[in-house]
Amino acid sequence: MSVPRTWRNRRALYSLEGSKCQKCGKYYFPGRTRCLDCNTSGLENHNFSGTGKVATYSWVYTPPKGFNNRIPYCLAIVELDEGPKLTTQLVAVEEGDVEIGMPVEFSFRKISSEGDEGVITYGFKFRPKNYPNHLKKK
Amino acid sequence: MTKKDKTGIIGYGVYIPRFRIKVEEIARIWGQPGEAVKKGLGVLEKSIPDMDEDTITISVEASRNAIKMANTNPDDIEAVYVGSESHPYAVKPTATIVAEANRITPVTTAADLEFACKAGTAGIQMCLGMVKSNQIKVGLAIGADCSQGRPSDALEYTASAGACALLIGNENVIATIDHTESYTTDTPDFWRREGATYPSHGGRFTGEPAYFRHVISAAKSIMKHTNTSPDDFDYVVFHEPNSKFPLATAKMLGFPKEKVEPSLTVKYIGNTYSASSMIGLAAVLDIIKPDDRILMVSYGSGSGSDAFIFTITDEIEKHRGLVPTVQNYLDHKQYLDYAFYTKHRGKIKIH
Numbered sequence: 001m002s003v004p005r006t007w008r009n010r011r012a013l014y015s016l017e018g019s020k021c022q023k024c025g026k027y028y029f030p031g032r033t034r035c036l037d038c039n040t041s042g043l044e045n046h047n048f049s050g051t052g053k054v055a056t057y058s059w060v061y062t063p064p065k066g067f068n069n070r071i072p073y074c075l076a077i078v079e080l081d082e083g084p085k086l087t088t089q090l091v092a093v094e095e096g097d098v099e100i101g102m103p104v105e106f107s108f109r110k111i112s113s114e115g116d117e118g119v120i121t122y123g124f125k126f127r128p129k130n131y132p133n134h135l136k137k138k
Numbered sequence: 139m140t141k142k143d144k145t146g147i148i149g150y151g152v153y154i155p156r157f158r159i160k161v162e163e164i165a166r167i168w169g170q171p172g173e174a175v176k177k178g179l180g181v182l183e184k185s186i187p188d189m190d191e192d193t194i195t196i197s198v199e200a201s202r203n204a205i206k207m208a209n210t211n212p213d214d215i216e217a218v219y220v221g222s223e224s225h226p227y228a229v230k231p232t233a234t235i236v237a238e239a240n241r242i243t244p245v246t247t248a249a250d251l252e253f254a255c256k257a258g259t260a261g262i263q264m265c266l267g268m269v270k271s272n273q274i275k276v277g278l279a280i281g282a283d284c285s286q287g288r289p290s291d292a293l294e295y296t297a298s299a300g301a302c303a304l305l306i307g308n309e310n311v312i313a314t315i316d317h318t319e320s321y322t323t324d325t326p327d328f329w330r331r332e333g334a335t336y337p338s339h340g341g342r343f344t345g346e347p348a349y350f351r352h353v354i355s356a357a358k359s360i361m362k363h364t365n366t367s368p369d370d371f372d373y374v375v376f377h378e379p380n381s382k383f384p385l386a387t388a389k390m391l392g393f394p395k396e397k398v399e400p401s402l403t404v405k406y407i408g409n410t411y412s413a414s415s416m417i418g419l420a421a422v423l424d425i426i427k428p429d430d431r432i433l434m435v436s437y438g439s440g441s442g443s444d445a446f447i448f449t450i451t452d453e454i455e456k457h458r459g460l461v462p463t464v465q466n467y468l469d470h471k472q473y474l475d476y477a478f479y480t481k482h483r484g485k486i487k488i489h
Contacts, residue, residue: 014198014239047241069481070189091188092156108198108239110190120226122194122235132156132462132470 006121011045013123016106018084020046029084050106051129052080057090057098066112074098078126092127103129145269146314146448148276148307149210149457151203152420153196154300154407154467157186159479161295167476168290175295180381184298184408186474186482187284191299193222194232197282198239200301200413203461204278205240208305212241215305216274217265218248221257221281221412223330223337225250236280247274254328255377256438257281258302258412263444265306266315276307283411288336289485296380298408302416312454313423313432316447317364321356328439339439345383348441353377353387356443357435364447368392371447372430375418377437378404400425406468412438419448421464428452 011017012030019031023040029048034041057076060067067073074090076098090098091107104126111121128134160183162172176182187196197220205212218237225232233248242248251257251264258281265277282301287294306315327348330337340348353376361367368374374393376384381402388398401418410417415436422432432448480486 010238011241014235015241091190108195108202109188110192110195120192120194122198122239125190132466135470 016048149208153199196301201303204303217277219261254438259436259444281412300410322442325441360445
């Protein structure tokens with residue numbers, strides 16, 4: 001990711017900033033300025049709560065360039081509590097731990113690094129909800 | 139009591155990565171007697187960051203916990219200091235990323251601090267001064283490290299990863315900071331030159347003239363200036379490079395080991411460097427009662443110690459259970475063997 005592009009997206013990456021339509025209440029991630037449902041413009045920024053559930057997932061063994069040292073890793077589509085879905089990596093899980101509907105929460109991690117001298121991109125990934133107490137019986 | 143007198147900790151949070159390696163596993167690779175090394179250091183295992191964790195990510199995680207515990211509006215935080223000796227960038231602050239990730243920006247000051255293992259407690263003192271002088275409402279002081287030990291070096295058994303964040307303010311204070319002072323000299327016991335991957339150290343020189351001299355002098359000095367003695371404190375927290383040093387220090391100062399043991403997380407996570415004494419403090423705050431008092435003395439090679447006296451308020455009870463405790467992080471762990479450990483710590487270069 002280029003430096004200006006990462007910088008423009010930093011609030012979405014760092015704290016799940018999207019947008020909400022004041023008129024019809026629909027949430028968007030990533031954020032947008034005009035509502036797709038009611039065509040209202042000038043949507044306000046909204047910080048998502050950072051909790052949701054796994055809509056679907058896949059374990060990646062053949063990754064794109066730059067992710068070779070992390071395989072296997074879990075790529076998932078997470079449905080946020082407010083409604084929008086996003087693609088993200090699941091962390092703090094091993095194969096067999098993940099299932100559809102599993103509650104998850106925001107985790108701050110390194111996304112990529114341009115070699116040893118380039119910029120490091122940080123942002124959201126997701127992990128089991130109530131980490132590190134997620135395995136304890138209620 | 140005025141607001142100035144009431145300045146102190148309004149929230150704290152820790153983060154410890156879930157991976158561990160046992161001391162015996164490291165000793166096995168280098169042909170050392172594992173049981174003897176473990177017993178000598180008083181360390182069973184140490185924490186290791188995940189492949190996508192570094193000092194910035196664990197600082198953000200710890201500070202998110204602190205902010206949640208204090209229920210503070212990020213706009214009220216007007217200073218962010220991150221103390222570490224493993225900032226991911228040589229030039230480009232850790233603190234700006236931590237501030238942005240917590241939505242503290244843009245009306246804030248932010249800076250990275252470096253003083254070996256006491257850079258985090260230096261941040262506490264800076265925040266304390268700014269809050270007391272009414273320059274800021276709330277300050278965020280973080281000690282965090284993903285420390286590196288040279289393969290086969292003595293430090294490799296303990297150099298680990300962890301972060302602790304303290305919010306310093308004067309409203310809804312859970313622990314007042316009653317007094318702080320420091321003891322600093324030029325003592326080259328441990329260093330890392332620009333561009334060097336691993337730190338170097340002076341072996342046995344790191345003990346008597348370095349750690350013990352500074353920690354004991356700072357502790358004696360703060361007790362003298364506040365007219366207190368070991369009997370006036372319910373807990374004592376020292377920097378924890380291993381279990382042996384803080385236990386020996388407690389004995390030399392006249393503290394029973396029961397007052398220092400609750401802080402000794404080093405047995406289970408190793409030496410988290412800038413986070414070490416602060417995670418020890420957090421472990422004590424997790425179990426402490428109102429009106430109890432804590433003496434904390436950090437240590438940073440090079441060398442210096444920051445000493446603090448805290449008194450716990452009734453407010454602490456309202457903030458329990460909101461975020462994971464130190465024990466919660468200690469309990470959730472997964473062991474790695476030495477091969478995976480080298481991969482996680484970037485000791486295997488892939489080009």
